Amino acid sequence: MLAMAYLLSATKLKSYAQCPRAYYFRYEYGLKQPSMFGAAVLGTALHGALAQLYQDWHYQEPLPSEEWLRYCWENQIGALTAAQVEEGWQILWRYFETEIVPLGVMQRPLATEGRIQGLTQVNGLEFRLTGRYDRLDSLEDGLELIDYKSAKNPKLPEAETVDLQLGLYSLALEQRYGKLLRRMSLLFLRTGERVTYEVTYEHRRQVESVIGGLALSLREEEAWQPRCGEQCGQCAYGKYCSAVEDDPEPLPEVRQKTRKLQLCFSF
Template sequence: MLAMAYLLSATKLKSYAQCPRAYYYRYEYGLKQPSVFGAAVLGTALHVTLAQLYQDWHYQEPLPSEEWLRYCWENQIGALTVAQVEEGWQILWRYFETEIVPLGVMQRPLATEGRIQGLTQVNGLEFRLTGRYDRLDSLEDGLELIDYKSAKNPTMPATDMVDLQLGLYSLALEQRYGKLLRRMSLLFLRTGERVTYEVTYEHRRQVETVIGELVLRLLDEEDWQPRCGEQCGQCAYARYCSAVDAEPEPLPEVQRKSRKLQLCFSL
């Protein structure tokens, strides 16, 4: 049977970099992580509206009208309360006035609501790189990835997570578009704040290093050593970990899927 490439995302890489043993419990052994977040209905409606705003506009005029923005929004409000509809419209109108109108013309993005996919080979193993973006813009010298943030109390992502995201996305997007990812911008829809990160070669090198370390543990399944730190206090798997508890609970039985790694050979 043909083995598939090993799936990697920025979230998985961050989990591994934070603690190899927690990574093993979740992604290799198969323990489920409890979910604490419900569906963000308003956030989803805002994301889809902005995707349609850019994707379906005819671009025969410099700027879309308020009527076009409202049309896109009203296509998404079926599951919202009256209060959410009003709140969502205020968020979108602020975005329109701060992100589009001042430019004088709405630029057509390269893609919206897309999936990042790429392949990389490290130490004879093939990895499939995955991720998502809300918008991808063309720059004179490369690409800019746009990520909308719609939560009421958003937190800035940790620096290590951003670094791994930038490196992984840079590798995958260059394969797909033949252009370098130059920056990633987070747009906080409720406040209008924009936070931009510049992409450097160091981000790619860091991701390649972390993947290389992961490869060694995938080939030697006995060496998933814990990495203790502040994260241990919130770890969903702490009760199974000997580094946290001198007498940890035994791992529950789970139905594990056989893992197949794609070996790559140079001919």
Template sequence: MTYQISATKLQAYHRCPYAYYLRYERKLTSTEFYGSAALGNALHQALAQCHRDWHYRYPVPDIQWIYRCWDTHTDGLSHTQIAEGREILERYYWRFIANEPALNQPLAVEGKIQGYLQVENLEFTLVGRYDRIDFLSDGLELIDYKSGREMKLPETSEIDIQIGLYYLALEQTYRQSLKYLSLLFLRTGEKVQFRAAQEHQEEVQEIIGDLAVRLRHDRGWEPKQGKQCHRCTFARYCPAVTANPTPVPQSNAKPQLQLALNLA
């Protein structure tokens, strides 16, 4: 069995090893709130259909194609959400499809990426999801649709980790380099591109190497204070921000060994 790592996990580790340890090794539950994702899911599905099922022998779909894709995915949404989604997709169509000479067929839509890495004799499986992967003349562009109301860009360090992890995994899967990670904000029609480079991959390998040492010895999970502390759900267990921290619950005291040690 290998140790599974995703961009989300690696970003959490980079923010604070102690919070990572409590959440992923001691399995303490977090009380983070996740809002309704129904509209976002429906938009993702409609866009996947739009780019996956279009008959690419014809250059550009008309707006009716977008409406058809949307109508297929509106089950369970309220009338307001259906109208909102339709408006969002119309904006997408006029911004990203209507004026193109031809719609480019993507390499893949709505899928999972998987890669492998061996560090410190530990095997890691790199996992991730993507909304769309496009071919460019010199590599790949990974597109991530954002349907939230707020156009909030992630911290540079978090984006760098995400790029590095996808860079590694895509190179193994497609033998192609990632050139851009692009965030496409559906509500505003803005697309923000981040250039990917070999250095991102190297940085991620370094962070995974650092994590591997802690996993192997099961120590060194020190708190790392930062902006994230004010919303950290583990603050009551944390000696860095709480004078008398609550002991970590005993039921979760035994870390689960999730590693396959390759000692060959």
């Protein structure tokens, strides 16, 4: 049977860096994690409108009109309440006035609503790097990744999460576009705030280090050691873990998929 590259995302890398055993319970053994939140319908509509705003504009004029912006919004409002339609329009209009109009010209992005994909080889195993972005802009010296945030009470991601995202995205995007990721910007749509992170070589080194540890754990099943800390009190798998419970519950039976690791050899 043909082996495939092991799928990796920034979320999975953070999980492994935080606790290898919790990673094993979720991604290797197959225990499901309880869902915490429902779908963010308004956020989905805003993301869709912004994608169409950039994707379908003809760029024959410096700036799109209010009519074009409203057209993009009205294509996304089918599942919204009247209050959400009005709230979303105000958010979209504020974005237009603060992010686009001051520039004088709406710049065509390199890509919108795209998938990040790349490959890396560590300790004899091949990993497929994956992720998503809302917008990818070209800079004179590289790339900028834009991530829209639409939650009512937005929080900045943890520093470790950002570091792993930057490293993983940098590796994958350079393979795809032949350019370095220079920065990632979070745009908080409800407030208009922009938070920018600069990408450094250290971010790539950190990701490669975490992937290296994961590769060893994948090849040595007994290596999924717990990493105790504050996260243990909120861990969805604590009841199965000997580091949390003196008498942990036995793991429930789950239907596990056969894992096929792709080995890489150098000649």
